[in-house]
Amino acid sequence: MSAPDQRPLGVAVLGCGSVGSQVVRLLAEQADDLAARVGAPVELRGVAVRRLEAAREVEVPADLLTTDATGLVARDDVDLVVEVIGGIEPARSLILGALESGASVVTANKALLAEDGPTLFEAAERAGRDLYYEAAVAGAIPILRPLRESLAGDRVTRVLGIVNGTTNFVLDKMDTSGAGFAEALEEAQALGYAEADPTADVEGFDAAAKAAILASLAFHSRVTASDVHREGISEVTAADVASAADMGAVVKLLAICELRRGPDGEEAVSVRVHPAMIPRSHPLASVREAYNAVFVESEAAGQLMFYGPGAGGAPTASAVLGDLVTVARNRLAATRGAGESAYADRPVLPMGETLTRYHVAIDVEDRAGVLASVALAFAEHGVSIQTVRQEGRGADAQLVVVSHRATDAQLRATVDHLSTMDTVREVTSVMRVEGESEQ
Amino acid sequence: MSAPDQRPLGVAVLGCGSVGSQVVRLLAEQADDLAARVGAPVELRGVAVRRLEAAREVEVPADLLTTDATGLVARDDVDLVVEVIGGIEPARSLILGALESGASVVTANKALLAEDGPTLFEAAERAGRDLYYEAAVAGAIPILRPLRESLAGDRVTRVLGIVNGTTNFVLDKMDTSGAGFAEALEEAQALGYAEADPTADVEGFDAAAKAAILASLAFHSRVTASDVHREGISEVTAADVASAADMGAVVKLLAICELRRGPDGEEAVSVRVHPAMIPRSHPLASVREAYNAVFVESEAAGQLMFYGPGAGGAPTASAVLGDLVTVARNRLAATRGAGESAYADRPVLPMGETLTRYHVAIDVEDRAGVLASVALAFAEHGVSIQTVRQEGRGADAQLVVVSHRATDAQLRATVDHLSTMDTVREVTSVMRVEGESEQ
CATH class of the missing domain: 3.30.70.260 (ACT domain)
Structure with missing residues (x-):
């Protein structure tokens, strides 16, 4: 298989942690396939890390490592920027800088998108470049592309998601073993499914960011993390879980996005994250351990579910690479994918x-x-x-x-x-x- | 919401059965949303039917109905053609005619794609137009777009699909009630889940066509229906189903596409449709009644599953409309989506x-x-x-x-x-x- 006769596309990767290092690995291992799918070779131009020493274990040629992320995204020979640093800054400034310099961007940064998505989308629009972020919600599970494209001719009415693996592991453990919350959390920590400080997961902040992204896409409206009513699982007791079992149900932390009529009869968006009992016959009930799944109801398609690993270096890198291929193809065709659409501009319904x-x-x-x-x-x-x-x-x-x-x-x-x-x-x-x- | 200031795109629908009539309905009901998502109004130019009388119950303005499908697809003001007639001819000639006349095509025609896909793909390539067919496999479930785009940077190693609703209904009934094949089939027929002549479903022909399409996309190789080893479910007995239950398994008709090493060590494709026992703990085991699901294993993403209704007028129309929006956007941007890629050109492994x-x-x-x-x-x-x-x-x-x-x-x-x-x-x-x- 020969690489197509095209100018190579240059890629910069920002961040070289568990996701970034897998992106770098896949770019090398799949180089031939990627070239065939994109229509041009895809070449790694540089990997930005905070400290050079920290990146020593990653298999990146030393001359590609740099601590100057700002310089890297501005390089003329960088066409595509992958941002997997996470957090608000410096990720936001780097993404904005990359777009201004004419690069297309792929990011996995749910926190940034949920807090300040519109700023990024406007910058991408202005620059005429793509900003893709499949990896930001539910890891490897293709859910944003189906919502955005496959269901584009349909009318989504509800999205129910198990979008946080840590809390699903804890609740599943409580359900199967009868353990209390503290005990189940300890086990999750021991197995690496929960952080030492589990607040972001356990209190629903992570799920709320994903809910905001899902609701924005599903309902073509601007929803930010602060619009999301949020309750975590730290107050779920063994008695709650047993009580759910008695009624043939199971407790899950759900990200819920619904199209509703508000009190004035206008269509509005309800978006919330909280633990809830769902019937064991529901497809989401069988999502075990740290797996994620997103259940979508739409008028014409009916009930769909998307299931898979919601986190992890390699799965998240798979989603990043999928976006990278699309963005690279658009680049070659001198076009962009569908931008963010907030045309419906529906208000968010208060929780009450x-x-x-x-x-x-x-x-x-x-x-x-x-x-x-x-x-x-x-x-x-x-x-x-x-x-x-x-x-x-x-x-x-x-x-x-x-x-x-x-x-x-x-x-x-x-x-x-x-x-x-x-x-x-x-x-x-x-x-x-x-x-x-x-x- | 005002329709964007763009020349409208003209759509022709070929066939006005259960899918076609739903496509026509959605085009009318979702007109404003479609215009916002596409970037231009999408207008129905005509609906081709075999006999005008047969279409009287469908809500199509009488002046849009025609029996001259060939003339319709060749019209200058038709930019997009939706083919939902099914079968080999006249569908093939009409699709080729539409592409030659410069229209982009969306089809749900699995039999034609599995038998003669390469002819259609080459015609689309030559014409510089899109040929999309998400609705051809597993109805409303977005599976082709994820395989083609979301996993484009990953390496798919196996696809296991429950892609025929009729046989899944029959096997599920046998599993839950202990009924024999004949009795379960009769019930499926009485409920409208099976045709009077159930051969295409029961003997696996329908699933084999879908397996060929899935294998082609997953492994970037040309696989046609005749490459697929096919066994149906008519010989599955109540004893087989009971025996599966004894070992904690359930019998499903699976479409299986695997990347394998052949005897010479080269990578090859194994593609087959047959009943098989799968463990009840497998995500596919909980796919009940006439639902479909496709389970995908890839190197980086791991295990993914896509679940939903595999047939029916409205669900299939949802998939058609999703493709229509993408194809229409590509049209406006004067570009095309990713064409078929058969670059890997892997041989098909004999069943033995x-x-x-x-x-x-x-x-x-x-x-x-x-x-x-x-x-x-x-x-x-x-x-x-x-x-x-x-x-x-x-x-x-x-x-x-x-x-x-x-x-x-x-x-x-x-x-x-x-x-x-x-x-x-x-x-x-x-x-x-x-x-x-x-x-």
Whole structure:
């Protein structure tokens, strides 16, 4: 196989950690295939690292390593820049610099995109260059390209994603072993699935950034991380997980993006990250360990699911390389891919107005009339009850109520009300229920 | 939202059955969104039908209906042609005519692509136009675009697909209810999941066409339907399904595309369609009813799965419209998407040289030495045994053997040998075992 007769395209890689080093490896190992797919050889011009010493173990020719990232992206012979440093700065300045210098950019930087995507998209538009970021959401799983292109003639109504591997590992462990949150997290840390400081994962910050990106693409509107209602999993108890199991459900941390009518009847976007019970028959329920999956509902296509590894050096590098091939082909054809479209410009619905269902477990006094008083509390707030299960007797008496769909504000007010009632000893578990058909 | 200031693009739809009528509906209902995504209005110029009377129930303005498909695709104001007639002719001539007249083409025609894809790809190349066909494999599930673009920088090593809804419905019914093949098929027919003449689905012809398309894309080689080893599900018995359940497996009709070393050490493609037992823990095992899913293994990304409805008017139309938006955008940018790449040009491995594993159930005489004689037969053909289970006694004595990986020819020879042995009353079930890691 001979490389096509074309001027080579020059690539700069910013960052040489677990993803960057895999990108560099694949660029070398797949060079012939990449040339055939792109239509021109793709050549590595340089790899920017923070400290030269730190990169010694990576198999990069020493003369390609540099600490001058700003200089590297501005080079005339760099056509494509891969940004895998992460974080806000210096990543943002480097991406903006690369676009200004006429390079196309591939990035895996979810935090930056969720915080300041519009700035980057406008810079790409101005420069007439591509900015691709498949690797920013759910690692190797092709989800952005399908949302952006395959479903471009359809109307997406809902996206439910398991987009954080750490929390899925912890919740799966709690489900299969009965462990509590702290114990499961410790195991995840011991196995390398959770960081020493697990806050970004466990409190849902990572998932919220991905939810903002998914909602922006799915609904052609600008959604940033600060628009996302966020609850993590640190307060999920072994009792919550057992209670879910009793009703044939499993607890997952979901990134939920929905197209909804707001109170004024206008279409709006609901975007949130929180733990929720989903039925075990739902395709997302069988996503185990640290795997990710994104479930998409659209008007014409119906229900689709995309499943795979959500993190890791090689899988993320695979997504980066896929983008790199597209961007390189566009470059050769002197064109760009579809830019970001925010034409629908839908507002984000406040969490209180979001429709959802609650699963509420309540320790109650075991006396006549308790069930009636609890039912009345739901009714007073306009919340209809789907099922009530009464468990135990005497000191162990417990009511488990699953509501019909109502606004989060109504449900929240109901729970607050329950907590103040004489007949209620304690509201022991509150969790949303998702993944069922609308009713 | 105002339509962009661009000359409208003209669309012709060929065929107005369940898919065509949904394409026409979506073109009208989503007109504003489509214009925003494409960058120009997309206008329906005509719908070709075989008989005008047959199209009366479809909501198409009467003046857009025509029986002159050849004339329609040649019109100057037709930029994009959607072919959803199916079958070989007149679909092939119409697609070639459309490309020659300078139109880009979107088709859902798996049979034509699998039989004569290269002719179409060359015509598209010559005309400098796009030929897209996401809808040809697994309906609404975006699988071709991910294979072609998202994984373009990776190296796909295996594709396992449940790509025929009818057979998956029948096998799922057999698994959940214990029904035999005939009974499950009747139910599928009664529910509209199987045709009155179910041959194309049940005997694997439909899946084989899709396997050829998947293998071509995954391995950058030309694979046609005649290269695909094909076995259907009509001989799968309730006993086979029960035997699978005993070993924690489920029977699925799989389209399997693998990158293998041939006997000469060169890389080759193995492509086949046959029923196989897969472990219940495999993500494909939970694909129920008439759903489809495609499981992809690649070197860097690892294991990915794409799941959704594999057929139906609206889902297939969603895939067609997604292609239409891309093709229309390319048209406006005066460019084309990536053409077909057959640069790797790998040969197709004969079925006999394909590595697989067999599950064999044998009725045997209940006497000393039987197990040894059976084990010897496997050994003589160079097949290593993974597990043997002995069930029943006396007249009901049965051996269930699961082999390690060997060539299909070795395994086939072993089964032939077993059938001739004195101690063997009957080989009651033979089925391949797939979906496990290489060993």
